[in-house]
Amino acid sequence: MIITGGELLVEFVSHAPGCGLARTVAFSGPYPSGAPAIFADQAARVGAEVQLFGCVGRDPFGDLLIDRLRPDGVDVRQVARSTGKTTGTAFVSYHPDGSRVFVFHLDGTAADQIEAVPVIMPGALFHVSGASLGNPHLRAVILEAVDQARSVGRVSYDPNIRPELMQDPLIRPYIDQIVAASDILLPSQEDLEALYPGTTPEAFIRDMLGAGKKVVVVKRGAMGAIGSNGGPLITVPPLLVDEVDPTGAGDCFCGTLLGLLDQGRDFEYALRAANVAGALHVTRRGPMEWNPTLNDIRPYLEPAGV
Ligand code: ATP
Numbered sequence: 001m002i003i004t005g006g007e008l009l010v011e012f013v014s015h016a017p018g019c020g021l022a023r024t025v026a027f028s029g030p031y032p033s034g035a036p037a038i039f040a041d042q043a044a045r046v047g048a049e050v051q052l053f054g055c056v057g058r059d060p061f062g063d064l065l066i067d068r069l070r071p072d073g074v075d076v077r078q079v080a081r082s083t084g085k086t087t088g089t090a091f092v093s094y095h096p097d098g099s100r101v102f103v104f105h106l107d108g109t110a111a112d113q114i115e116a117v118p119v120i121m122p123g124a125l126f127h128v129s130g131a132s133l134g135n136p137h138l139r140a141v142i143l144e145a146v147d148q149a150r151s152v153g154r155v156s157y158d159p160n161i162r163p164e165l166m167q168d169p170l171i172r173p174y175i176d177q178i179v180a181a182s183d184i185l186l187p188s189q190e191d192l193e194a195l196y197p198g199t200t201p202e203a204f205i206r207d208m209l210g211a212g213k214k215v216v217v218v219k220r221g222a223m224g225a226i227g228s229n230g231g232p233l234i235t236v237p238p239l240l241v242d243e244v245d246p247t248g249a250g251d252c253f254c255g256t257l258l259g260l261l262d263q264g265r266d267f268e269y270a271l272r273a274a275n276v277a278g279a280l281h282v283t284r285r286g287p288m289e290w291n292p293t294l295n296d297i298r299p300y301l302e303p304a305g306v
Pocket residue numbers: 160187188189190218219220221222223224225238239240241243246247248249250251252253274275276277278279282
């Protein structure tokens with residue numbers, strides 16, 4: 001079983017590349033979002049048993065999130081509904097070079113009103129989506145869950161560094177603490193550059209496996225992915241797609257990879273499937289509007305003979 005938690009949000013995506021969120025333009029949304037929600041939804045869609053904890057408002061945005069996650073198979077019994085606070089929101093705009101600007105409304109919304117950490121069941125995998133660490137309350141909750149999980153189960157960590165959510169300079173020690181507690185590390189290449197400047201994905205994977213990690217994968221956006229579970233280093237070339245909206249690809253990748261590993265699938269198969277899922281994900285607007293099932297993924301795996 002996989003457990004994850006943190007900020008649940010709805011997201012609005014700008015239609016005007018380069019608007020920078022400082023001009024009045026057309027948007028699409030609300031879309032269900034929040035990295036833990038995207039991850040949980042995708043892991044459920046590839047068949048894993050997934051429990052999500054978080055908090056949404058008693059408002060239409062909260063309904064939107066629950067009404068997407070529950071039918072997709074996510075156990076949302078630990079998603080609380082706040083009566084006094086509205087659901088968190090995020091706005092995103094892309095620059096023509098693919099970089100993006102976010103405005104988050106998370107602090108003080110329902111998103112950070114999680115009251116208690118659920119009991120981590122023995123043997124469970126607790127997945128940390130690092131963007132949650134920018135909020136002091138969510139950080140405390142996540143650290144408590146990591147503490148529980150490292151003694152009874154396993155911990156995976158996707159740093160998901162978002163500068164807008166990581167203003168606090170004191171955050172680094174928490175990141176290092178979670179890296180140390182993790183069995184599985186799933187950074188993007190951008191995360192690596194932010195956290196370990198000058199290191200290469202190959203060196204990072206080798207060093208972390210040497211330090212006892214069980215699975216280490218680096219997500220490389222339009223360059224595919226690279227990783228190892230202690231066996232040979234596997235480099236997966238990207239699927240060639242037209243990128244429309246990259247947000248959430250990393251969470252979709254991690255949900256696929258861990259969802260399949262948790263069901264006992266072979267590492268190389270899970271890695272290749274995750275690479276396909278991430279690529280399909282970026283072809284539609286919205287952070288979790290294209291979370292593919294295994295039936296959607298399989299046709300793209302066959303040419304590689306997996
Ligand atoms: P986010 O934090 O926005 O969710 P990320 O930076 O963590 O994303 P990426 O590396 O952008 O993660 O994407 C995850 C995976 O999805 C990549 O490793 C790759 O397999 C696939 N992918 C993403 N973008 C593309 C693309 N343009 N073309 C092909 N595959 C892609």
